[in-house]
Amino acid sequence: EAQVTQNPRYLITVTGKKLTVTCSQNMNHEYMSWYRQDPGLGLRQIYYSMNVEATDKGDVPEGYKVSRKEKRNFPLILESPSPNQTSLYFCASSSHRGGYEQYFGPGTRLTVT
Amino acid sequence: GENVEQHPSTLSVQEGDSAVIKCTYSDSASNYFPWYKQELGKRPQLIIDIRSNVGEKKDQRIAVTLNKTAKHFSLHITETQPEDSAVYFCAASKGSGRRGNQFYFGTGTSLTVIP
Numbered sequence: 001e002a003q004v005t006q007n008p009r010y011l012i013t014v015t016g017k018k019l020t021v022t023c024s025q026n027m028n029h030e031y032m033s034w035y036r037q038d039p040g041l042g043l044r045q046i047y048y049s050m051n052v053e054a055t056d057k058g059d060v061p062e063g064y065k066v067s068r069k070e071k072r073n074f075p076l077i078l079e080s081p082s083p084n085q086t087s088l089y090f091c092a093s094s095s096h097r098g099g100y101e102q103y104f105g106p107g108t109r110l111t112v113t
Numbered sequence: 114g115e116n117v118e119q120h121p122s123t124l125s126v127q128e129g130d131s132a133v134i135k136c137t138y139s140d141s142a143s144n145y146f147p148w149y150k151q152e153l154g155k156r157p158q159l160i161i162d163i164r165s166n167v168g169e170k171k172d173q174r175i176a177v178t179l180n181k182t183a184k185h186f187s188l189h190i191t192e193t194q195p196e197d198s199a200v201y202f203c204a205a206s207k208g209s210g211r212r213g214n215q216f217y218f219g220t221g222t223s224l225t226v227i228p
Binding site for chain 1: 114156157158204214215217218
């Protein structure tokens with residue numbers, strides 16, 4: 001089954017404790033992206049990647065890191081999480097040949113206390 | 114960067130009526146405009162999209178119109194049904210070049226279809 005997976009789905013952590021949210025897709029998509037969703041603000045792009053070893057900042061990259069060492073994986077790293085990073089995070093992927101439709105993962109609910 | 118504004122933020126319609134959601138964008142270089150539907154607790158899913166070389170696109174009860182001159186695009190849902198109740202997001206992207214595939218989303222419209 002073609003899908004985008006994220007882990008963990010739920011995470012409660014404390015300020016300053018490094019964490020990684022994993023994202024994987026099995027559709028051989030070149031493009032992958034991370035978004036955060038906050039009430040009243042919609043979806044805001046954090047980082048995106050056009051291909052392996054090619055990443056770019058989105059609209060709200062501060063406090064986040066990403067890497068794209070393999071085509072299927074695009075982890076989101078929070079080196080020192082803060083309470084303002086409490087949010088719902090979505091990973092997405094698309095094929096350039098697919099006309100840019102993005103397939104979203106199930107989301108990760110992160111709470112930083 | 115791009116600025117996408119979406120209106121209204123909430124919309125209630127009677128079942129069978131039409132619903133219209135409007136978005137404006139600021140960057141005339143944007144050329145791809147998707148609409149996503151997000152049901153409660155679920156992930157966003159693409160329902161329709163349009164490119165800048167097309168003025169209108171239809172898919173059964175859903176249509177999208179694009180006015181490049183005015184820099185706005187709209188989602189039209191006809192004969193609404195209770196299962197259309199969800200949050201709808203518009204987005205804009207420049208689909209090529211170094212900055213290609215950076216997406217800017219609107220803030221969402223919560224649509225409620227009243228049976």
